[in-house]
Amino acid sequence: MSVNRDRKRGTWMVQVRYRDMFGVWHKTTKRGFKAKSEAKAWEASFRARMDGMLDMVFSQFYEVYAEDMRPRLKESTWATKEHMIRTKILPYFADMKMCDIRPADVVRWENWLLSLDLSPTYVRTIVNQLSAIMNHAVRFYRLPANPVLAAGKVGSKRPEQEMKFWTPEEYRLFSESVADKPDVYHAYDIMYFTGLRVGELLALTPASIDLDRSLILVRGTYQRIKGKDTITSPKTKHSVRDVLMPDFLRDELADYLATRPDLKADERIFAFTAHRLRHEMKRGAEAAGVKPIRIHDLRHSHAALLIDLGFSAQVIADRLGHSTVEVTSTYSHLFPSVQQSLAAALNEVGAAHER
Template sequence: MAKDPIKKAKNGTYYFRANLGYDFTGKKIQKYRSGFTTKKEAREEYSKLILMKPEELSETKDKMMFEDYILEIFLPWYKTQVKLRTYENRLPSVNKHFPYFYKMAVSDIEPIHVQNWQLKLSKNLKSSYVRAVQGLFSIAMDRAIVLGITTTNPSKIIGNVKKQKPKIEFWTKEEFEKIISLIYKEDYYQHFLFISLWFLFMTGMRIGEAAAIQWEDIDFDSGVLTINKNLYYKNQTNYRFVEPKTKSSVRSIVLDEGTLNFLSEWKNIQQNLIKTNFVMSYNGIPTQKHTLAHAIDRYAKLAGVHRITIHGLRHSHASLLISMGENPLIIKDRLGHEDIQTTLGTYGHLYPNSNFEVANKLNGVITFKEAKQNYDSSPKNQFTVDYIRNKKIKIVQ
């Protein structure tokens, strides 16, 4: 039994996609129609297209509404193309910003419409976020071209907003010392906050990596921490381990003795109250980033230092290593970057005096005695002869 081509959209209207053979060039003919109030209306239009000749079909233009295309065609397809967490992270942006075009047909969206939308977004949003949203819109329009719903991608015609290098926010060693000195470890919850902030600052882990760390990932004998997973956290009952961000994210880093002592102390206190494998947990479930973000906000105000994001603790670790003179390659491996360009591109500006330091190190590094006679018996060229002659003349004078 053949599938019914008439589908019901989430907004209650009906739509269909009709496969109508091939045109004279051999190109597959597909037609989309949407926005029908009743299923009967949609079926009548579908039957009308079925009876049309190929040359007549080539003259008809699809007018699929952007809303129907996104909700019924693009999003179901896009969900199969990316990781589930990526889809769920980007879906809110689609639902928030794509409705700007929902009342337009896909084929009617022009560069001027995209430019106006781009300018509207740029008024209150960071350029990096606008670039990401427009990039997703561009993917949707490219897919519409593949499906024959439109012929051009207006987003690519006008281009994306200019990429701006983000400001790297971090705490210096002295600023972090002010923060950590205010956390009262005798209080169980504050002890949890202490170990969480310390763990992030001293390892440079991403929050998803740190939240996923289990006690068995820490070898207290060798001091090695194994990072091989991420934590996807939606709510207190919906969280799971997922693959790391990149292959380079799978890594092992050595913990300093102080951090190992703090972790051992926390493990004893934690395990006496709750049973959990999560290192960064005070109640048996992994911590969520909002908990730590609020803590950072509170203690930054108490300490009188500027507030940073949770990711800023990762930047702080990199900054600390740079201030200690560590090799960028070591920093790259510790942070789990895919290549050294990522490390230098992100933190290169934190080496403001590196050229002067290099110059100081190079000064006097080569020792030699100046030659007192000519050891080269090769033929002399004109410039050598003239130079020697002129030098002798000046000496005689």
């Protein structure tokens, strides 16, 4: 490896020879460094990476981690990770050498996170992300151990607040208060009566609506990423699904689409972001005099409605794009009638046994 002045460009460059995993030698040149120190730092990072050693600082290894992981993840998933790492992990560990980060350093960082008044679940998510980076270093770059595992994890795996949802009567009052704005009115109706995620709703196009079969075809999810409207594949493999609409919702949606004849088949029906839905939801709840809930709680409201109507966890899971285990875990406290029926059946068995 060598660091030299690029006289044509007036910058610094690094020329390196390295051997890949198959033992084949390669030569590459990295140009454009404004200072010799920058070129030397890149050279040291490259050498450490090729040697499988962790004598580089955390910020340098983050670039390695990003290069390894970004191609494997959805754009929206990586954007979320990147924001978390740059705002909550790099500010603390950026200049520390990977091989020098100790469990005590992680404990002090976790205490710093706890001082930021973040939700317990978000704190746990951030800690898990640091652990994922360290695991990557252990698995592929010879870091001896993951210091996060020795330090222990703070935060909570699940939200501590009580799940909120609207009953059919509460939703009726709310929907009447937003009826003056047809686009959000129909958006809320779809979410409450089908259980779609907000990203799935905002990705819908006329091509997603099969009025003849009363189906909504969930094939994508919308996110605003770095100022751009982005449609990506759904959250999980379970999320790709066809959701049957009740007749009244199908008819409402047909009437609404008829008022927008210029809408192309691949154009978003609801061409706004979740911010507008949150704003109108707060306004409508206040006007209707119902308790405030989050947009995602409309999905919980749909699940609660189906449970109250007596549908099984499997049916609800298929409709929501969840696994049955997720539905059972998330909504187990909303299945009292099932528990009562179960207890009654066991009582009958017990009574027969006593005879």
